Amino acid sequence: xxxxxxxxxxxxxxxxxxxxxxxxxxxxxxxxxxxxxxxxxxxxxxxxxxxxxxxxxxxxxxxxxxxxxxxxxxxxxxxxxxxxxxxxxxxxxxxxxxxxxxxxxxxxxxxxxxxxxxxxxxxxxxxxxxxxxxxxxxxxxxxxxxxxxxxxxxxxxxxxxxxxxxxxxxxxxxxxxxxxxxxxxxxxxxxxxxxxxxxxxxxxxxxxxxxxxxxxxxxxxxxxxxxxxxxxxxxxxxxxxxxxxxxxxxxxxxxxxxxxxxxxxxxxxxxxxxxxxxxxxxxxxxxxxxxxxxxx
Ligand code: TA6
Numbered sequence: 088x089x090x091x092x093x094x095x096x097x098x099x100x101x102x103x104x105x106x107x108x109x110x111x112x113x114x115x116x117x118x119x120x121x122x123x124x125x126x127x128x129x130x131x132x133x134x135x136x137x138x139x140x141x142x143x144x145x146x147x148x149x150x151x152x153x154x155x156x157x158x159x160x161x162x163x164x165x166x167x168x169x170x171x172x173x174x175x176x177x178x179x180x181x182x183x184x185x186x187x188x189x190x191x192x193x194x195x196x197x198x199x200x201x202x203x204x205x206x207x208x209x210x211x212x213x214x215x216x217x218x219x220x221x222x223x224x225x226x227x228x229x230x231x232x233x234x235x236x237x238x239x240x241x242x243x244x245x246x247x248x249x250x251x252x253x254x255x256x257x258x259x260x261x262x263x264x265x266x267x268x269x270x271x272x273x274x275x276x277x278x279x280x281x282x283x284x285x286x287x288x289x290x291x292x293x294x295x296x297x298x299x300x301x302x303x304x305x306x307x308x309x310x311x312x313x314x315x316x317x318x319x320x321x322x323x324x325x326x327x328x329x330x331x332x333x334x335x336x337x338x339x340x341x342x343x344x345x346x347x348x349x350x351x352x353x354x355x356x357x358x359x360x361x362x363x364x365x366x367x368x369x370x371x372x373x374x375x376x377x378x379x380x381x382x383x
Contacts, residue, residue, distance in 0.1 A: 096174065099191040099215075107221035114138065115168040116193045116213045119147035121223045121372065129312070129374050131248040131346035135337045143168040145337040146248045146346075148225060150213070153205055153241035155323075155354045156270075161204060164246065167195055167211065175212055179228060187224060190216035207239040208232040223372040231360035240359040244323060244352035245370045247314070252307035254326055254344050258283040261301040262322065267292040268355070286347070289328035295355050297322040303349055304377055311377045316351035318368040323350035 088100040098119070101109045110120035121129045132146030143149050143164070151164040162169075178192035195211040202208075210232055216224040231239055251257045260283045268274045270291035279294070283304075301322055303312040316322075325348040327335065332343040351370045358366050 094171070099174075101189045101191060101215070101217045103188045103217040103219075104221060107217055109215060109217050109223055111191050111193070111215045112138070112144070113172050113174075113193065114140075115144060115170065116150055116172040116195060116215075117144050117147050117168060118215055118223070118225065119144060121147075123221055123374055129250055129372075131250040131342075133338045133342055133346075135339055137337055140169055142337065145335075148248070149246040150227070151242075151244040151246050151350075151352070152211065152227075152229070153207075153209075153239075153243075155242040155244045155352055159242075164244070165241075166201060166204070168246075170195060170198075170201070172213070178214065179212060186218040186220075186222070187216040188219055190214055190224075207237070208234065209239070218371070220373065225370045227368045228365055229358075229360070229368075230365040231362050233362045236362055238359055238361045240357040242352070242354050242357050243319070243368055244350045244354065245319070245368075246323075246348060246350050247370070247372070249303055249312050249347050249349060251303070251305045251345055251347050254286045254347060256306035257347055258285055258304045258306070259301065259324060259347075259349065260284075260304065261298055262294045262324070265294045265297055267294045284324065286326055289326065289331055291325045292323070293352070293354050294322045294324065296320055301349060303347060306377075309377045311375050312349075313373045313375060314349055314351060315371040315373075316369065318366065319351040319353050319370065320356070321352045321354045323348065323352050323354065325350070 090098045098112045106124045106126040108122045111118050136145040149168040152167040154161045154165040172193040172195045175192040175194035193213045210230045212228040214226040265279050301314045327343050
């Protein structure tokens with residue numbers, strides 16, 4: 088479904104099965120809702136989110152491109168999430184054996200303004216899809232279309248905000264024993280301990296060279312989010328906790344308890360494309376009943 092707003096097409100809603108749905112806004116190319124077959128919302132969006140430039144929407148799946156974080160010349164997390172995307176009228180073909188049932192194809196190309204701050208030509212094609220079983224699949228295809236032979240490099244993240252019942256009852260599995268950069272300790276490198284990650288204070292860690300599958304277990308809901316990723320070697324885990332939450336105008340003071348960001352990313356090593364080359368970064372999210380009682 089295409090939903091019109093005051094500035095034309097505002098969002099696209101995908102529906103599948105009895106109650107599964109996904110909503111993607113043309114602003115930011117940002118997924119702002121993913122519901123399961125019971126119509127339950129699985130992503131977190133702040134009650135104080137601002138849905139128009141220059142602020143990025145606080146929640147859903149912001150796209151961080153061409154820069155993750157502040158380690159560069161651009162604004163925090165780059166500008167893709169602060170731009171109005173367009174419907175892609177020349178989308179890539181669907182793979183033959185796809186599980187995709189319904190999808191939206193968006194495209195972002197640089198404006199004159201963008202070219203001034205990041206002087207490269209590119210085509211960023213984003214496919215947001217609902218697969219059988221209500222899985223949410225985001226596929227980014229970024230092609231260097233410079234005509235003067237210049238390569239470019241970028242860092243990238245799907246900055247996903249998962250909705251959780253109570254952050255102090257959430258565990259993350261799949262990142263044990265990995266090295267990470269701790270953003271709270273000057274990006275110093277540490278090694279994670281050997282068991283699941285739990286949360287009792289602000290966390291901002293960039294895990295390096297992670298497996299393609301990460302599980303986020305919500306104890307109260309007996310629900311596990313499974314994040315599968317391709318082309319994205321790193322994973323950022325972030326919760327602002329109370330102090331930082333209070334300092335954020337677009338996040339409710341207590342809302343940090345009901346969100347967790349686990350972000351499929353390419354941060355440690357930037358991705359470099361020569362003209363004509365294309366990179367694909369894919370993330371598939373599913374929400375499944377937790378098969379065992381957690382808390383071990
Ligand atoms: O992914 C974590 C992070 O890099 C944190 O630094 C925090 O600032 C978060 O992104 C949100 O950034 P934003 O620019 O959306 O406020």
